[in-house]
Amino acid sequence: xxxxxxxxxxxxxxxxxxxxxxxxxxxxxxxxxxxxxxxxxxxxxxxxxxxxxxxxxxxxxxxxxxxxxxxxxxxxxxxxxxxxxxxxxxxxxxxxxxxxxxxxxxxxxxxxxxxxxxxxxxxxxxxxxxxxxxxxxxxxxxxxxxxxxxxxxxxxxxxxxxxxxxxxxxxxxxxxxxxxxxxxxxxxxxxxxxxxxxxxxxxxxxxxxxxxxxxxxxxxxxxxxxxxxxxxxxxxxxxxxxxxxxxxxxxxxxxxxxxxxxxxxxxxxxx
Amino acid sequence: xxxxxxxxxxxxxxxxxxxxxxxxxxxxxxxxxxxxxxxxxxxxxxxxxxxxxxxxxxxxxxxxxxxxxxxxxxxxxxxxxxxxxxxxxxxxxxxxxxxxxxxxxxxxxxxxxxxxxxxxxxxxxxxxxxxxxxxxxxxxxxxxxxxxxxxxxxxxxxxxxxxxxxxxxxxxxxxxxxxxxxxxxxxxxxxxxxxxxxxxxxxxxxxxxxxxxxxxxxxxxxxxxxxxxxxxxxxxxxxxxxxxxxxxxxxxxxxxxxxxxxxxxxxxxxxxxxxxxxxxxxxxxxxxx
Amino acid sequence: xxxxxxxxxxxxxxxxxxxxxxxxxxxxxxxxxxxxxxxxxxxxxxxxxxxxxxxxxxxxxxxxxxxxxxxxxxxxxxxxxxxxxxxxxxxxxxxxxxxxxxxxxxxxxxxxxxxxxxxxxxxxxxxxxxxxxxxxxxxxxxxxxxxxxxxxxxxxxxxxxxxxxxxxxxxxxxxxxxxxxxxxxxxxxxxxxxxxxxxxxxxxxxxxxxxxxxxxxxxxxxxxxxxxxxxxxxxxxxxxxxxxxxxxxxxxxxxxxxxxxxxxxxxxxxxxxxxxxxxxxxxxxxxxxxxxxxxxxxxxxxxxxxxxxxxxxxxxxxxxxxxxxxxxxxxxxxxxxxxxxxxxxxxxxxxxxxxxxxxxxxxxxxxxxxxxxxxxxxxxxxxxxxxxxxxxxxxxxxxxxxxxxxxxxxxxxxxxxxxxx
Numbered sequence: 001x002x003x004x005x006x007x008x009x010x011x012x013x014x015x016x017x018x019x020x021x022x023x024x025x026x027x028x029x030x031x032x033x034x035x036x037x038x039x040x041x042x043x044x045x046x047x048x049x050x051x052x053x054x055x056x057x058x059x060x061x062x063x064x065x066x067x068x069x070x071x072x073x074x075x076x077x078x079x080x081x082x083x084x085x086x087x088x089x090x091x092x093x094x095x096x097x098x099x100x101x102x103x104x105x106x107x108x109x110x111x112x113x114x115x116x117x118x119x120x121x122x123x124x125x126x127x128x129x130x131x132x133x134x135x136x137x138x139x140x141x142x143x144x145x146x147x148x149x150x151x152x153x154x155x156x157x158x159x160x161x162x163x164x165x166x167x168x169x170x171x172x173x174x175x176x177x178x179x180x181x182x183x184x185x186x187x188x189x190x191x192x193x194x195x196x197x198x199x200x201x202x203x204x205x206x207x208x209x210x211x212x213x214x215x216x217x218x219x220x221x222x223x224x225x226x227x228x229x230x231x232x233x234x235x236x237x238x239x240x241x242x243x244x245x246x247x248x249x250x251x252x253x254x255x256x257x258x259x260x261x262x263x264x265x266x267x268x269x270x271x
Numbered sequence: 272x273x274x275x276x277x278x279x280x281x282x283x284x285x286x287x288x289x290x291x292x293x294x295x296x297x298x299x300x301x302x303x304x305x306x307x308x309x310x311x312x313x314x315x316x317x318x319x320x321x322x323x324x325x326x327x328x329x330x331x332x333x334x335x336x337x338x339x340x341x342x343x344x345x346x347x348x349x350x351x352x353x354x355x356x357x358x359x360x361x362x363x364x365x366x367x368x369x370x371x372x373x374x375x376x377x378x379x380x381x382x383x384x385x386x387x388x389x390x391x392x393x394x395x396x397x398x399x400x401x402x403x404x405x406x407x408x409x410x411x412x413x414x415x416x417x418x419x420x421x422x423x424x425x426x427x428x429x430x431x432x433x434x435x436x437x438x439x440x441x442x443x444x445x446x447x448x449x450x451x452x453x454x455x456x457x458x459x460x461x462x463x464x465x466x467x468x469x470x471x472x473x474x475x476x477x478x479x480x481x482x483x484x485x486x487x488x489x490x491x492x493x494x495x496x497x498x499x500x501x502x503x504x505x506x507x508x509x510x511x512x513x514x515x516x517x518x519x520x521x522x523x524x525x526x527x528x529x530x531x532x533x534x535x536x537x538x539x540x541x542x543x544x545x546x547x548x549x550x551x552x553x554x555x556x557x558x559x560x
Numbered sequence: 561x562x563x564x565x566x567x568x569x570x571x572x573x574x575x576x577x578x579x580x581x582x583x584x585x586x587x588x589x590x591x592x593x594x595x596x597x598x599x600x601x602x603x604x605x606x607x608x609x610x611x612x613x614x615x616x617x618x619x620x621x622x623x624x625x626x627x628x629x630x631x632x633x634x635x636x637x638x639x640x641x642x643x644x645x646x647x648x649x650x651x652x653x654x655x656x657x658x659x660x661x662x663x664x665x666x667x668x669x670x671x672x673x674x675x676x677x678x679x680x681x682x683x684x685x686x687x688x689x690x691x692x693x694x695x696x697x698x699x700x701x702x703x704x705x706x707x708x709x710x711x712x713x714x715x716x717x718x719x720x721x722x723x724x725x726x727x728x729x730x731x732x733x734x735x736x737x738x739x740x741x742x743x744x745x746x747x748x749x750x751x752x753x754x755x756x757x758x759x760x761x762x763x764x765x766x767x768x769x770x771x772x773x774x775x776x777x778x779x780x781x782x783x784x785x786x787x788x789x790x791x792x793x794x795x796x797x798x799x800x801x802x803x804x805x806x807x808x809x810x811x812x813x814x815x816x817x818x819x820x821x822x823x824x825x826x827x828x829x830x831x832x833x834x835x836x837x838x839x840x841x842x843x844x845x846x847x848x849x850x851x852x853x854x855x856x857x858x859x860x861x862x863x864x865x866x867x868x869x870x871x872x873x874x875x876x877x878x879x880x881x882x883x884x885x886x887x888x889x890x891x892x893x894x895x896x897x898x899x900x901x902x903x904x905x906x907x908x909x910x911x912x913x914x915x916x917x918x919x920x921x922x923x924x925x926x927x928x929x930x931x932x933x934x935x936x937x938x939x940x941x942x943x944x945x946x947x948x949x950x951x952x953x954x955x956x957x958x959x960x961x962x963x964x965x966x967x968x969x970x971x972x973x974x975x976x977x978x979x980x981x
Contacts, residue, residue, distance in 0.1 A: 004356050008367065011353060015371050018428065021396060022385045034394055084280035087273040106288050108482045110489020110537070112510045113530050116517045117291030119643065128644030140287035143280055201378040203492040204510075208518070211641040212648060213625075219378040223496045224628070224637075226384050235388045242381045253376045257369045260376070264433070265440030302978030305664045305936040317976035324969060326947060499630070503749045503950075518639055519632065520940055521665060522977050 019246065025239035033236055048240035057214045059244060062221040066200050067248075068131055069217055073138035073199040074192050077146050080139065081191070085150035086176065100148065107144035107267075112204045119208045129212045137205050142195040149194075149266055153187035154180065190263030193256045200249070218245050292534065298527035305521045318528040327504065327512065328529060332536065335508040338419060339487035339540075342426040347480060349427065350434035355468075357435070358442040371432035379429065383496035386425040387412065415505035418498050422506055426493060430486075434479045441475030442468070453558050466558035473552050480548065481541050488537050509533040591873050592621045593880050597653040598634045601702075601863065602626040604897045608889045612880065620876050631655055642667050642868070650871035651881065654699060656690040656862045661936040663693035669867040670696040674878045686926030687902035690860050693934065699864040700881050701902040703893065706858035706922075706929045707759050707848065710814060710822040710832070714842040715739065719821070721856075723764075723788055726821070726849050730797045733820050742797035744810040745823040747789075749950035752806050754942040755859040756823060757949060758932055760785040762857035763850030769933035769941065769970075773979050777945070778967035781854075786952050786959045793953060803953050815839060823848070825861065829918055830898050845921040847928045860929035862902070900926075937973060944969045 025033065032043035052059050088096055118137050127133035157180060165179050181188070203219045210216055216224065225241055253260065299318050301311035322328055357367065374382065392398045392410045401409050411421045445467065453463050469476075491510040494500060500507035500515075509529060516526035597605070602624050609622050625648075627634035635658055641647040642665070654662070662668050675697060680688060686706060691699040711719040715733055720726035730742025746752030761768055766781025776782055792798040799813070807824055811831055814822035817838035822828070832843050850856040865881045867874055883889065890906055893899040895915060900922055906912055907923040932938060948966035951957040957965075974980060 004359060007352075008356055011356075012367065012370055014428070015374055015432065018382065018385050018389055019373065019377075021389060025388065036394060036396055037399060080279045080283060083276035087276035090273050106284065108485045109288070110485050110510070112489045112491040112514075113534055114287065114291045115514070116523060116526055116530065117294045118287070119517070120294070120523075121286075123643065123645065126645070129646060136283075137287055140283045143284055147280060197376055201376075203378070203380055203495075204514075208640065209644070211637070211644055219380040219492070222378065222384060223380045223492075226380075226387070226496055235391070235394075238384055238388065242385055245381050246377055249376050249378075250373065253372050254369055257365065257372060260372060261368060261436060264436050302976060304977040305661055307978045308664075308666065312978055314976060314978060317972070321969075321972040321976040324972060326965075326969070327943065499633075518643070519636055520937065521639070521661060522937075522940070524978075525976055 022239045022242045025235055026243045028236055030236060048236040051237050052240045052244060059241065061214060062216055062218045063248060065131060065215060066218040069135060069138065070196045070200040072132065073135040074195045076135055076139040077142050077195045078188065078192060081143055081146035081150055085147050086154055088147065088151045089154035103144040103148050107148060111141050115204045115208050118205055122209050128209055129215055131215055134206065134209050138199045138202060142198050145267060146191045146195060149187055149191045149263060152266060153184040157183050190259040193259045194263045295527040295531040298524055299531050301524050303524040309523060318525050321525065322528050322532060331507050331509050331512045334419065334506065335488060338423060338490060338508065339484055342423045343483045343487050345427050346431045346434055346483060349431045350438055353435040354438035354442055357439050371435065374429045375433040379492035380496045382429055383425060383493045387497050390421050412498055413502050415503045418502060418506045422494055422497055425497060430483065434483060437479050438472065438475050441472045445471045477548055481545060484541055484544055485537060488540065590618055590621055591876050592623050593651060593873060593877050594623045594625060594649045595651040595653065596625045596627050596638055596649045598631050599626045599629045601653055604893060605884060608884055608892060612883050622880055647868050647870045649868060650873060650877045651865050651867055653702065653863055654866050656860055657932055657938045659690065659699055660693050660934050660938065663698050664936045667869055668698045669869045669871065669874055670698060671700060671867065672697045675700060682904060683902055684904040684907060684923065684926050686860060686929035687862065689929060690862060690931040691864060699866045700885055701862050701864035702885050703863045703899040704902045704926055705825055705861035705900060706925050707755055707823060708826060708858065708925055709846050709848050710824060710828065711844045711846060712820050712839060712842055713844045715820050719844060719846045720849055722851060723849050727797060730820055731795065739820045740818040741799050741813065743792060743821040744798060744805065744813045744819045745802065746806055746810055747802035747953050748804050748806050749946045750806060751942060753946050753949055754932065757785060757945060758859045759848040759857045762930055763848055763854040765851060765853035769935060773974055775967055775970045777970060778964050783959050783963050786949060786963055790952055790959065803950065826900050826922060827898055845918050847925050856928050858925045858929045860931045937977060940973050941970055
C-alpha cells in the first residue's frame, strides 16, 4: 500500500511538472531564464504577462474565438446528434450494429487526414476565415462520438416509459422534450463537454481554414506565437501565454471532471 | 419517420468523412499543382509511381510507425499500472483524476510548446540536469537521432491518463467476488491478474490500443509545434509530409496520394494489431466461477 | 416626457453615427499598406518604415506583419492566406527561391509597368537575377546575398581557382601543420548543401536543371562534383563532421583558425572581424573554384518585395517598395546590419567603401551569381538532392547510384506534378 501511495504521488508530480515549469518560467526575467536553477532576489517579474496581454490582437481575443467556436459547435452537434441517436436507438439490431461499427471507426479516425479535402471545401464555398463556418466540420468530426454516447443513453431508458407517454398522446417532439431528454441529461452534459473540448483544442483544420490573426483560435495562435519571434529564447512570454491559455481548461476540468470521466468511460464501455 | 431523423447526421458525416476519401482517390490519379493552376489533369498514375520510389515517404512511414509503436506501447503499460493503482480504494480519487486529466484536456499545441521549452538547449531543465550528470550538450530536439524520443515522451505524458481512465472503467466492471472466489481456491495475486484481470480487461485494452494506434499514426499537432518535423526531417510524420506537400509545395495531387496511402496502411495496421492481439489473448487461460 | 427623450436619443445616436462617419471619411484617405516580412527583416527595416510613415502622415501608412523567424514558415503563413483567397497583405518580402511558385500560382502582380529600364539599370548585375518568371518582372530586390569563398591571407598569396589547386594547396598546408583542416563548407542535409552543389556543378560545367526542365543530375559533371566533395572528406581536407555543418559550424571552425578556406555568405565577414576571432584581418574573399568548361559561380540568395494581385493599392505599394529599396534605406541597412546592397551605385559609394573594404569583392561576386533552378518545385527538388548528396557524404551510398537516384526521383516529381505536358 505504501508503494502504491508513492507511485501515485510520483504520477501526480509527473503530470503537473511540465505545467509547473511553465508557471515558474512565466514569472522569470529574461536573465533568470538562462539560469533556471539559480535563485536571486530579482528573478521574478510580471513583464511576460503584460507583454502577452498587450499584444496585438490582444490575447483574450483568441480565448474568445475559441469560446465562440466551442459553444457553437457543441450546439450544432447536439441539435443534429440527439434526433439521430434517438432514431438509432429505436432501429433494429443489424442496422444499429453496422452503424455503430462505422461510427466507432470514424470516432477513432485520425481526422488530420481529411484536412486537404476540407480545405478544398473552404476554398470552393468561401468558408475560410469565418468562425461560424468552421463549426460545420467541427460538428461533423465530433458527431460520431456524440451519436455513440447518446444512442447508448437512449437505449438505457426503460421502454414502458416512452410507451406510456405515447398512449397519453404526446408527439415525438413532446416526448423528447419532456420525457426523454431530462432522463439522459447526464449523458448530454458529458457529450457537450467532450465536443466543446475537442473544438476548443482542434488544430489542423483551424490552421488551414483561418489565416487572419484576429480570427485565430487559441491552439493556432499559440503555434503561431511559437514561430514568430526574433529572439531565440522569448520563452518567458510563451510560458505566460501557455499559462493564460491553460486557465480556462483547468477550470473546465475541475468543474466538469465527473462529466468528462463518465463521457470517456461510457464511450469506452458502450462503444 | 424515425429514419428521417438520421438524415442530417448522415449527410454531414458523408460530407466530412466519405467525400474526402473518394476525392483523394480521384485526385491521386491527377496532377494538381501550381503548374496546372491547381486544376486536376489526369497523369497516368505518376503520383503512385513517384510515391513508391519516394525515399522521404518511406522514411516518414518508418518514423511514424516508430513513434506510434513506442508511444502507444509505453502508454499502454503505464496506463495499466496507473489504472490498477487507482482501482484500489483511495481517498482523494477525485483530485487525482482531475490532475491526470489535465494533460489530456490541454490543447496539444500548448503542451508541445511547453515541452519544447523543457527540452531547450541549453536553458531547459532537462539539459541543465543532464549537464550536471555529465551529458554535455545532448541537444535532444536538435539531434536527428534523439529528437523523436523527445516527441514520444511528450506524447506519453499527454495521453497516458486518457488510456488509464478507459482501463479503470474496465477494471470497475470486474466483479470483486470473482477475485474473492479465486483467492479462496488458493490463487495468488499474480495469478488472479493473469487469469481474471487481463482476460476481462481485454476489450478495453484492445479499444485503447486501436484508438491510440490510429491517433498516433496521424500525429500532427505535437510534431509540428515541437520540432516542425526536423531536424533534417528526422521527426517528420506522414501527416506532416502530406501537409507540406499541400500547403508548402502546393502539390495537391501528391498530397492526396500520401494521405490515401497512409489511410490504407493505417487500416492494415489496425486490423493486424486487432487480429494479433485477439489470437494471442485467446490462448489466455481464464478463470470462471 | 418620453417623446422628448426619444428625440434626444435619436439625435444623439445620429450625431454619433454621423460623427463616426466623418472620422471614417478622413480614414478612407489613409491607405494602409500591409507588408509581411520575416521577423529579422521587420526589425532591421523598422527605422526606415518609421521614417516613411512620418513623411506620409495621413496618406500612406505601412503596417508590418512580423512573420515567423524561420523563413519557410513565413511562406507557409502567406500561402495559407492566399489559398483561402483573401490575403490581408499587399506586399510580401520574399526569398529568391519562392518566386516561381507564387508566380505560377498566379498570386503576384507583374511589376513591369512600374519599374522601367532605367530602374533596372540601377541594379547591380547579380541583383537583376531571380526577379522574373516567364519574362515578367514580379519582384524588386532589397538585399543581395551570394555564396563566397573565404581564404586566409596569412597562409596563401592567392586563393585556389580550380578544384585541383584547392586540394593541392590545402593538403600542403595540412601536412605542414599550419591548419587542422583545409576547407570547411555546409554539408548537413539542408538547403545550404544545395547551394554548395549549385556553385560546383556550374563551376564544373554541368547543369542541375535546364530552362526546359531537363534534369542533369546523372551527367558526368554532377557525378564529378559529388565525388569531389566525398574526396575532400576522405582526404581529410574537410572534417567528416561536415555532414553536420550548417553556416554557424563552418564559421566557428574558420573563425578559430582551424581551417584555411570556407564557403559562406557575406554576413560571415563581420563575424570574422570581431575581437574574439583568431583570423581577424587575415581573410580575403573570392568566388568558388571552377574548371575548364565551367564558370565560377556564386549561389544567389536574395530577398525582395512582391506585390500581391489582390492588393487594392498597387500604386501606393510600389511607392513603399521604391522607398524601402532606395539608396538611403540600403545604405542604412548595409551600415547597421551588413545587408549587401542591390543598387549598383552603392558599390562605388566612397563612404561605404571606407567603412567596408570588401565591397569591391562583393560587387565582383555579385556578377558571378546564378539562381537555383527557377521552378515552382524547387523545394522538392532541393530536398531530393540534399538527401542523396547526404547519403554520399556520410558514405551510405556510392556516387553513381545516389546521383542516378537523385536524377530519376527528380524526373518523377516533375512528371507527377504536370511539368511535362
